[in-house]
Amino acid sequence: MPSSNRNTIYLTPEEDARLRKNFKDRIQTRRELSGQPREPSDLKTLRSQVIYADLMSDMQPQSGGQDAIVAYAVGDPYPPCVDAVEDLEPMGLGELRMETHHRERVLIVKRVTPVVRLKVCSWTVVQDESGDAERLEVVLHKEDHGKDILESGEMFRVLEPYFTVGEQGEPTLRVDHPSDLVVVHTDRAMAKTAERCKEEGNAALKQQNLLLAHAKYTSGLEIVQDSGTTKEDITFDLYRNRAHVNLRIHRLDEAKTDALASLTNLPYQKHIELDSKAYFRAGTAAYQLGEYQEAKRCFQEQKRLNPANKDATARIRKTEQRIHEEETGSYNFKKLKASLLLSSRREIAADAACFTRNVFIKASPGRGRGLFAKSNIEAGELIMCEKSFCVVWENEQQALTSMTYDFRDDRIRVFPAGLCRAVVRRLLDNPSQVGRAMDLYGDYRGPDVEQQRLKNKREAVIDVFQVHDIVARNAFGPEPGTSSAGLWMLASYINHSCLPNSEKEYIGDLMVLRATRPIAAGEEITHAYDLSSDYDARMETLMRTWGFRCDCKFCVAEKKDSAAVRKRRRDLEREASALVEKGETGRLAVVKAKRLAREIEGTFDEERYSGLPRMALMRIQKWIVEAGKK
Numbered sequence: 001m002p003s004s005n006r007n008t009i010y011l012t013p014e015e016d017a018r019l020r021k022n023f024k025d026r027i028q029t030r031r032e033l034s035g036q037p038r039e040p041s042d043l044k045t046l047r048s049q050v051i052y053a054d055l056m057s058d059m060q061p062q063s064g065g066q067d068a069i070v071a072y073a074v075g076d077p078y079p080p081c082v083d084a085v086e087d088l089e090p091m092g093l094g095e096l097r098m099e100t101h102h103r104e105r106v107l108i109v110k111r112v113t114p115v116v117r118l119k120v121c122s123w124t125v126v127q128d129e130s131g132d133a134e135r136l137e138v139v140l141h142k143e144d145h146g147k148d149i150l151e152s153g154e155m156f157r158v159l160e161p162y163f164t165v166g167e168q169g170e171p172t173l174r175v176d177h178p179s180d181l182v183v184v185h186t187d188r189a190m191a192k193t194a195e196r197c198k199e200e201g202n203a204a205l206k207q208q209n210l211l212l213a214h215a216k217y218t219s220g221l222e223i224v225q226d227s228g229t230t231k232e233d234i235t236f237d238l239y240r241n242r243a244h245v246n247l248r249i250h251r252l253d254e255a256k257t258d259a260l261a262s263l264t265n266l267p268y269q270k271h272i273e274l275d276s277k278a279y280f281r282a283g284t285a286a287y288q289l290g291e292y293q294e295a296k297r298c299f300q301e302q303k304r305l306n307p308a309n310k311d312a313t314a315r316i317r318k319t320e321q322r323i324h325e326e327e328t329g330s331y332n333f334k335k336l337k338a339s340l341l342l343s344s345r346r347e348i349a350a351d352a353a354c355f356t357r358n359v360f361i362k363a364s365p366g367r368g369r370g371l372f373a374k375s376n377i378e379a380g381e382l383i384m385c386e387k388s389f390c391v392v393w394e395n396e397q398q399a400l401t402s403m404t405y406d407f408r409d410d411r412i413r414v415f416p417a418g419l420c421r422a423v424v425r426r427l428l429d430n431p432s433q434v435g436r437a438m439d440l441y442g443d444y445r446g447p448d449v450e451q452q453r454l455k456n457k458r459e460a461v462i463d464v465f466q467v468h469d470i471v472a473r474n475a476f477g478p479e480p481g482t483s484s485a486g487l488w489m490l491a492s493y494i495n496h497s498c499l500p501n502s503e504k505e506y507i508g509d510l511m512v513l514r515a516t517r518p519i520a521a522g523e524e525i526t527h528a529y530d531l532s533s534d535y536d537a538r539m540e541t542l543m544r545t546w547g548f549r550c551d552c553k554f555c556v557a558e559k560k561d562s563a564a565v566r567k568r569r570r571d572l573e574r575e576a577s578a579l580v581e582k583g584e585t586g587r588l589a590v591v592k593a594k595r596l597a598r599e600i601e602g603t604f605d606e607e608r609y610s611g612l613p614r615m616a617l618m619r620i621q622k623w624i625v626e627a628g629k630k
């Protein structure tokens with residue numbers, strides 16, 4: 001079984017060859033099958049496959065440790081459906097063709113077996129109206145707030161179905177983009193009243209079934225929209241209740257709009273209290289979105305309606321602190337660190353604002369876009385602070401490190417699949433963030449789905465293949481040596497240099513970037529993506545993970561060293577590291593360390609390396625200085 005840590009895969013040559021061959025064979029089979037008619041599947045056989053797979057999955061833990069790593073193929077993208085659902089032409093399973101994306105078509109199917117939940121996918125068996133059955137699989141993005149999407153409903157619309165073969169060559173309806181699978185809710189069809197939907201929503205909320213509560217309130221709201229009774233108390237109640245659920249599931253955009261839509265603005269005591277609550281919910285959503293001016297306005301309204309509310313006063317004060325941070329870049333880092341230490345959860349989000357006023361984005365020739373300084377910045381001074389867009393910490397349930405085989409460059413990589421999943425979920429939940437996220441650099445850029453989706457009044461549609469490539473090129477680990485990974489939207493524009501002018505530190509999920517030397521206004525800000533002192537290893541990581549060759553002064557100088565010189569330097573550095581790690585302290589060790597330092601120094605051409613640091617020397621030199629102090 002292959003194992004990994006964040007950037008290294010421990011694969012034997014045989015495992016590597018077997019994996020590549022499997023993936024290549026599979027794509028070959030798929031190509032050969034393309035366009036062929038579907039062989040009808042037998043429901044009885046499918047049912048027994050579900051039972052068998054379920055038994056097997058019980059033996060394979062859902063969230064394995066680092067050693068149990070899953071592998072899947074990437075680099076063969078297709079866009080999600082963006083058409084209006086009512087514009088799609090219904091089809092039956094019998095019309096499916098192998099290895100085909102059935103564009104402008106929709107399948108309506110019913111789930112007829114339990115769901116088999118595996119580490120990267122979930123699958124089940126579905127039937128259409130005519131009784132035909134097929135396997136339906138959701139890959140990677142298979143959960144919505146911890147609930148399996150296939151388990152959350154019985155009737156589904158599969159938009160623009162993609163019919164292909166699964167892991168074992170079995171015919172499969174495969175869903176990659178979560179927006180291509182729509183759960184059909186039947187409340188409207190059952191002619192329920194909005195009041196009934198509210199009651200059912202409240203009951204679901206009581207049982208902590210937040211997604212069901214959301215669906216019930218939404219059904220209620222659809223019913224009031226249809227009946228035109230949008231100004232009645234029931235409408236305001238449904239919006240207010242859904243705002244509460246939205247806050248709990250982190251759908252902040254809708255939490256804010258729902259809370260504001262629930263305002264009655266009526267002068268009666270009951271309504272004043274409800275409106276005060278609504279302002280609290282809108283303010284909380286705005287605060288969590290980092291919209292502090294809006295949050296402050298909402299908390300002030302909350303206080304105006306309910307002057308005795310001390311919490312509102314405290315919230316206004318806290319929001320003002322955030323506004324001060326984003327305007328001035330002055331933080332109480334000590335207090336922030338202490339608050340994180342006090343927290344029982346290690347992966348806590350820092351309660352701090354972003355400070356980004358000193359930087360701007362512009363083209364960086366040969367490197368796409370980069371981040372630049374707006375004004376002069378002193379060495380040690382703060383450049384910027386940024387809260388993460390999304391982090392998945394190593395010990396979280398949703399953490400998942402996978403191995404990907406990329407058809408485009410025939411490479412196997414370690415990939416933070418858990419982060420990719422979490423980013424997709426966050427974007428589905430908060431469409432206001434889609435534009436910024438999709439603007440980040442990635443190798444694959446699909447069609448601009450956002451405009452089409454808005455035109456066709458579709459709920460959030462996310463191209464998961466584009467998100468995959470964005471995460472692959474922009475994710476960073478806030479905790480070295482662990483598989484925790486996150487995405488910072490603005491810091492994602494910072495290009496690499498082996499001689500960087502900035503250094504980052506993390507306080508929880510707050511990235512704090514400081515200048516390591518004076519930076520002039522207009523100068524590009526850089527940081528080191530990889531700190532390896534070994535030229536070949538560094539080049540390999542930069543190419544494998546970020547897809548470029550570094551041409552900084554240091555790399556230009558190192559490139560000219562012969563392979564023999566680089567090997568000698570590497571061997572000497574290894575010897576020096578072994579000495580440091582042994583923890584020896586005697587005079588002999590110091591003599592040996594000094595000799596090694598001299599020999600490493602000797603591998604650098606004095607003229608070519610003039611003014612450049614000797615990275616391979618740094619560790620042993622530091623040790624010699626420390627040893628001298630003892």
Ligand SMILES: C[S@@+](CC[C@H](N)C(=O)[O-])C[C@H]1O[C@@H](n2cnc3c(N)ncnc32)[C@H](O)[C@@H]1O
Pocket residue numbers: 366367368369370440441473474491492493494495496497545546547548549550551
């Ligand atoms: C985190 S993004 C940095 C922002 C990116 N340049 C952009 O246009 O959005 C990482 C990508 O930037 C490019 N990049 C970063 N540093 C580079 C460098 N020193 N030389 C060439 N390309 C670089 C690579 O394409 C890399 O995958």
